[in-house]
Amino acid sequence: xxxxxxxxxxxxxxxxxxxxxxxxxxxxxxxxxxxxxxxxxxxxxxxxxxxxxxxxxxxxxxxxxxxxxxxxxxxxxxxxxxxxxxxxxxxxxxxxxxxxxxxxxxxxxxxxxxxxxxxxxxxxxxxxxxxxxxxxxxxxxxxxxxxxxxxxxxxxxxxxxxxxxxxxxxxxxxxxxxxxxxxxxxxxxxxxxxxxxxxxxxxxxxxxxxxxxxxxxxxxxxxxxxxxxxxxxxxxxxxxxxxxxxxxxxxxxxxxxxxxxxx
Amino acid sequence: xxxxxxxxxxxxxxxxxxxxxxxxxxxxxxxxxxxxxxxxxxxxxxxxxxxxxxxxxxxxxxxxxxxxxxxxxxxxxxxxxxxxxxxxxxxxxxxxxxxxxxxxxxxxxxxxxxxxxxxxxxxxxxxxxxxxxxxxxxxxxxxxxxxxxxxxxxxxxxxxxxxxxxxxxxxxxxxxxxxxxxxxxxxxxxxxxxxxxxxxxxxxxxxxxxxxxxxxxxxxxxxxxxxxxxxxxxxxxxxxxxxxxxxxxxxxxxxxxxxxxxxxxxxxxxxxxxxxxxxxxxxxxxxxxxxxxxxx
Ligand SMILES: Nc1ncnc2c1ncn2[C@@H]1O[C@H](COP(=O)(O)OP(=O)(O)OP(=O)(O)O)[C@@H](O)[C@H]1O
Ligand SMILES: [Mg+2]
Numbered sequence: 001x002x003x004x005x006x007x008x009x010x011x012x013x014x015x016x017x018x019x020x021x022x023x024x025x026x027x028x029x030x031x032x033x034x035x036x037x038x039x040x041x042x043x044x045x046x047x048x049x050x051x052x053x054x055x056x057x058x059x060x061x062x063x064x065x066x067x068x069x070x071x072x073x074x075x076x077x078x079x080x081x082x083x084x085x086x087x088x089x090x091x092x093x094x095x096x097x098x099x100x101x102x103x104x105x106x107x108x109x110x111x112x113x114x115x116x117x118x119x120x121x122x123x124x125x126x127x128x129x130x131x132x133x134x135x136x137x138x139x140x141x142x143x144x145x146x147x148x149x150x151x152x153x154x155x156x157x158x159x160x161x162x163x164x165x166x167x168x169x170x171x172x173x174x175x176x177x178x179x180x181x182x183x184x185x186x187x188x189x190x191x192x193x194x195x196x197x198x199x200x201x202x203x204x205x206x207x208x209x210x211x212x213x214x215x216x217x218x219x220x221x222x223x224x225x226x227x228x229x230x231x232x233x234x235x236x237x238x239x240x241x242x243x244x245x246x247x248x249x250x251x252x253x254x255x256x257x258x259x260x261x262x263x
Numbered sequence: 264x265x266x267x268x269x270x271x272x273x274x275x276x277x278x279x280x281x282x283x284x285x286x287x288x289x290x291x292x293x294x295x296x297x298x299x300x301x302x303x304x305x306x307x308x309x310x311x312x313x314x315x316x317x318x319x320x321x322x323x324x325x326x327x328x329x330x331x332x333x334x335x336x337x338x339x340x341x342x343x344x345x346x347x348x349x350x351x352x353x354x355x356x357x358x359x360x361x362x363x364x365x366x367x368x369x370x371x372x373x374x375x376x377x378x379x380x381x382x383x384x385x386x387x388x389x390x391x392x393x394x395x396x397x398x399x400x401x402x403x404x405x406x407x408x409x410x411x412x413x414x415x416x417x418x419x420x421x422x423x424x425x426x427x428x429x430x431x432x433x434x435x436x437x438x439x440x441x442x443x444x445x446x447x448x449x450x451x452x453x454x455x456x457x458x459x460x461x462x463x464x465x466x467x468x469x470x471x472x473x474x475x476x477x478x479x480x481x482x483x484x485x486x487x488x489x490x491x492x493x494x495x496x497x498x499x500x501x502x503x504x505x506x507x508x509x510x511x512x513x514x515x516x517x518x519x520x521x522x523x524x525x526x527x528x529x530x531x532x533x534x535x536x537x538x539x540x541x542x543x544x545x546x547x548x549x550x551x552x553x554x555x556x557x558x559x
Contacts, residue, residue, distance in 0.1 A: 066462050090462045095455035099555040100477040109473070110463040143558035161464060 012044040013079050014165050014197040015065060020074035021222075022060050034060040036222035037074070042165070042199055044079060047191055049208040050201045051255070052218025058201045061223070062167045065199065066090045082164045089158035090167040093174055096154035097142040103129065103153050104138040110161035121160075128156040132186065148179035155187065159194070168200045172207070184210055188235060205255070209247050210237050217254050227254040320525040328529040336526060339517045340509060346533055348424040349502065349510040353494045353541075355409075355425060356433020360490055363434075364441030365483060371442075372449025372479070373471065385442065393436035393497045394504075400428035401506055424509045429501055436497035440489035448482025449475055481549070481556040488545040495538045511537075 022035040034057035042048045050058050063069040064076060067084025082088060089110070097106045104125050105112075111121035129138055132152040134145075142150055151171055158166055172180045184207065191198055202208055208215045209231060217227040229251060233243055303322050310321035328334070332343035339345070371378040404427040410418040417423055452475050460470045502512025511530050518526035549556075 063458075066458075068458050068461060085461055086464050088462065090459070092455065092459065095453060095459065095559075098456060098459070098474070098477070099559045100480070100553070109460070109465075112473070113460075113464045113466070113469050141555050141558075143555055157463070167462075 013041050013077070014044045014046070014082060015042040015079065015199065016040070016075075016077040017061070017065070018075045018077070020061070020064060020071045020076065022057070022064065022069065022071050024060075033222040035064075035071070036224050038223060038225055040216055040225055040228075042197055044197055045195055047188075047198045047200065047211060047213045049212030049215045050199065050218065051203060051205065051208045051215060051251070052223060053220050053255070054203060056218045056221050057223030058203075058218060059169055062090060062169050062199065062201055065165075066167050079164075087161060087164045088167060089161055089163050090169060091151070091154045091158050091171045093170045096171075097145075097150055097157065099142050102139050102141055103134060103145065106142070106153060107156045107160050109157060114161075125156070125160060128159055129153075131159075131190070132156045146179075148175055148183060151175065151183060152186070155190070159190070159196075163196055165197045165199065168198065170201055170203065173203070180207070185236065187211070192235075205248060205251050208251060209233075209244060215251060217251065229254070317522040317524055320528065324525040325528045325532070328525050329532065336514065336518065336523070337521075339514050342511070342514065342526075342529060342533060344421070345509060345511045345514040345530075346537065348421060349498050349512065350537065351421060352425060352429050352510065353433060353491070353498050356430045356498075357437045357491050357494045359430065359434050360437030360441055360494070361487060364438045364486070364490070365445050368442045368445025368483075368486070369449050369476070369479070372446045373475065378446075385439070388435075389439045389443070391435075393432050393493070394500050396432045396435050397428065397501055397504060397506075400431040404428040404431065406506075429498070429507075432501050433494050433497055436493045437490035440493055441483075441486040444482045444486025444489065445479065448479030448486075451482065452478040481553045484545070484549040484552060488542065488549065491541050491545060492538065495534075495541055499534055 017038055017040050020035055020038045021033070023031050023033045026032050038057075038061060040048075050061065052058055060069065064071050065084075066088055068090075078084070078088075097103070098109065101109065104122065107125035107128055108121040111124060116124075126138065129135060132155055134149060134152050134156070137145065137149065137153075142153070145153065154171065172183050175183065187198075188211065200211055202211075212231050215227075215229045215231060216225055217229065218224065219226045229247070231247055233241075233247065237244060307322045310316070310319050313319050316324060328342065332346075333341050335341055367381070371381055407427045408423055409425040409427065409430070410416075410420075410422050412427070456474050456478060457470055460474045465473060498510065499512040499515075501507065502510035503516045507513045511534055515527055515530040515534075518524075518530065
């Protein structure tokens with residue numbers, strides 16, 4: 001089935017999931033249902049955040065979108081020009097860079113796989129490394145970089161292959177607040193500049209409101225979409241404006257969470 | 264050892280440079296200098312007193328032998344010649360083991376069918392001491408040497424000492440450590456790195472070359488290190504058995520028969536030093552090849 005068909009010219013969908021379900025067979029032999037009929041769409045150029053309690057299948061969903069896992073049932077539809085294993089890279093929380101490659105060669109990895117000439121790929125990589133603020137560390141190995149620097153490198157590595165859709169699985173989950181805010185800002189800047197589509201998983205409500213054009217809330221396992229929230233706040237979304245807090249509270253409520261008294 | 268010592272005291276681990284300079288390192292310093300000197304002195308004094316050089320030669324006589332590595336010991340050749348023969352045998356056996364062991368380990372690690380077919384055989388043969396192959400090897404290869412493989416009966420070089428039987432036994436000594444470590448290395452590659460490579464556009468072959476192999480490299484090198492150490496053990500034992508006519512192990516047993524204890528001890532020292540050197544060289548090569556190891 002084709003997306004963006006002439007019947008619906010107004011929508012430019014990058015990724016659409018329809019009724020996607022996935023179960024795992026655990027080591028003990030019992031069946032664990034991770035996703036239960038998930039449907040969602042991501043428009044081209046959109047920044048969509050997925051949020052949900054731990055173990056609800058967010059990683060599973062991203063892996064399905066990236067083509068690393070096949071769903072048991074349901075469909076994964078990709079927009080024009082999007083191909084799994086080609087221009088849909090995924091930035092993980094851990095193991096984001098190959099430890100046996102220097103930063104430069106990590107960033108050139110995707111280009112090397114495409115047999116791009118060494119000179120060209122090094123130029124591209126150097127420019128991206130500068131863009132993510134790691135100039136001077138081209139020759140460093142991942143173990144010589146801090147956690148935040150590694151995630152910057154991972155973003156450069158993903159951007160090097162000119163992604164159409166960038167999947168991110170709690171990329172800033174292991175960072176301290178200060179680094180996290182820096183990287184959030186950097187990612188938003190890169191996104192606004194490059195027009196890519198981002199599907200971003202987090203379990204941090206604040207992060208969801210800061211980053212997302214749209215926030216999709218998942219239920220506990222088995223994961224289902226329980227709420228879709230349009231965030232119409234202007235960027236940059238720093239500070240504790242009333243609108244920001246309102247969205248935050250709304251999101252918190254939908255997660256069945258805790259609300260401050262008096263709100 | 265130093266790490267353990269520091270950790271027990273609840274101190275943070277210092278980096279290597281600091282560790283070596285630290286004053287707490289004096290036991291190690293003494294261990295390398297004063298302790299051996301004291302031991303040698305005690306040996307020399309007691310040997311001179313005992314006056315039974317066929318049992319307990321003084322250090323000076325052993326050193327004298329070591330200082331004349333070219334001296335011919337009757338029909339058995341010199342220290343240097345015999346050491347070279349042993350080393351050459353080991354290097355050839357080890358190289359063969361690596362050439363077969365690494366590709367087979369990689370293949371078994373990545374193709375489940377091949378692993379299933381070969382693994383039982385490996386588990387069956389692996390516990391067999393390599394020396395146990397020797398009688399069989401001698402029966403099969405007789406005293407055939409490498410030059411004879413190429414139709415040269417006597418090359419009148421060191422190559423005439425490279426009996427196929429010895430190399431066959433050495434092959435088994437090196438083969439299993441290399442195979443098993445390579446296999447573990449390839450199978451232990453973190454799936455996350457393969458997934459990452461896939462999303463970045465790597466084909467299966469590319470993932471194999473650019474992810475599996477580098478990720479398994481530390482284990483492959485560990486296998487090589489264990490392999491060469493085993494080969495060195497095996498060759499000494501094999502040369503000490505009847506049927507051997509050269510090698511440092513042979514010189515050792517020959518000198519013992521002649522009650523030339525100074526040559527026996529000199530040979531033992533050479534065996535120890537060469538073994539340590541082999542291990543050191545492998546470690547050094549590993550260190551420069553996989554600086555990232557253990558630092559993921
Ligand atoms: N390989 C696997 N084998 C068996 N069960 C799995 C496997 N991977 C995930 N699961 C199960 O599927 C469920 C969803 O896992 P998933 O990793 O997608 O959750 P998540 O939302 O990403 O969680 P978190 O926020 O903690 O990262 C979990 O309950 C987990 O136990
Ligand atoms: Mg997850």
